Amino acid sequence: MKTKLMQIAIENSDEIVQMWLEKLDSLKRDEFKTTTSDELFESTNREFVNVIFTSIKQRGSLIEIVTFSEKLITLGWPLSYITDGLQIFRRVTIDFILSKSDQVDTNFFSEVLASVDEWVEPIIHQLVNEYTGSWEHILSIQRIALQELSAPLIPVTDGITIMPLIGTIDTERAKLIMENLLEGVIKHNSEVVLIDITGVPVVDTMVAHHIIQAAEAVRLVGANCILVGIRPEIAQTIVNLGIDLTNLPTKSSLKKGFISALEITNRKVINLKPKEDGIEEMINALQGE
Structure with missing residues (x-):
């Protein structure tokens, strides 16, 4: 993401986060409504957005991403929560940056799209990889445990x-x-x-x-x-x-x-x-x- 556009997003992170949380809450899935309290859903969303901003500030830090992915698996939340959340975040960020600029030409619009994609795409890739890797590891451990229990002597x-x-x-x-x-x-x-x-x-x-x-x-x-x-x-x-x-x-x-x-x-x-x-x-x- 270009430095100027990145600075706009970071300086206005509170406003972007609030817009993102409102959009995400409106798409709250039925399974979250029945199995997750509003407090847990909101706190997890805020942790999610902190992971996103930490990733852009620290350029590829994996510590928060790994921890967050493991938490989602523990909660039993689907991978779609990550992908949908980041897609919403992408749209909110693009709309916000465009709304703060006087430029409306095609070149600027393309630059904003490319810059936000450059920011969000690596985060999607890292989160999805960490989520699936952690999930496969947990499944492997559970499979071994079930096998041991399936034929006890x-x-x-x-x-x-x-x-x-x-x-x-x-x-x-x-x-x-x-x-x-x-x-x-x-x-x-x-x-x-x-x-x-x-x-x-x-x-x-x-x-x-x-x-x-x-x-x-x-x-x-x-x-x-x-x-x-x-x-x-x-x-x-x-x-x-x-x-x-x-x-x-x-x-x-x-x-x-x-x-x-x-x-x-x-x-x-x-x-x-x-x-x-x-x-x-x-x-x-x-x-x-």
Whole structure:
């Protein structure tokens, strides 16, 4: 932006900011109205315009831009807030500079347009890049966290661990299940692993293949694997598809699978009846033979 025009904008920044805030407020989106207070919206707008003026004064400073972009992501505001806000700022600034000048010729008008674009375009580029970069980074962290939670291995007692699966199993998740199973068997010194598919909505040929592979891998490292949570509809699907689970023990519920796991580890569930009263109470206890 030419020095003279830049000076006009900076010297009249308060007036330009007020005009910009009024225009931006008139375009306030419905999602901001329902999820954001007026105070937060106004304070964020003022921070936004401060970022713009700081950028022009310091010629490309990124510190404020990075901080502001991260704040918008935390608030959950869309990228359109940045692009729309800067487009409005561009129009307001151009109109203000033209209104303060006696020149109305085409050359001056073109000079103002080019100068304001030279100022605003780098800010748009930097803000959009920082916003998308920060968003992708956050998504990457969330994806990793979700993957870790999507195939947990839970030790419940000595030698017995459970992996509850919920949701659809695709190739990427199947790979994670395999890795977690093998690492968990070694880490927890597991003798039996229960894979609970109660929360898996569909078991097709691919899902069954992945589960069989995981069970075989567990067997190769010296542990047993039991597939639990076989609902009637899942059992019918497995039969109709001709899936062979002969080498993979299955149980209809986690409880039955756990009892089998106790037997494999030379333990069992017994019932203890209190001797002092006639009320029979079931108490589950683990007793080594």
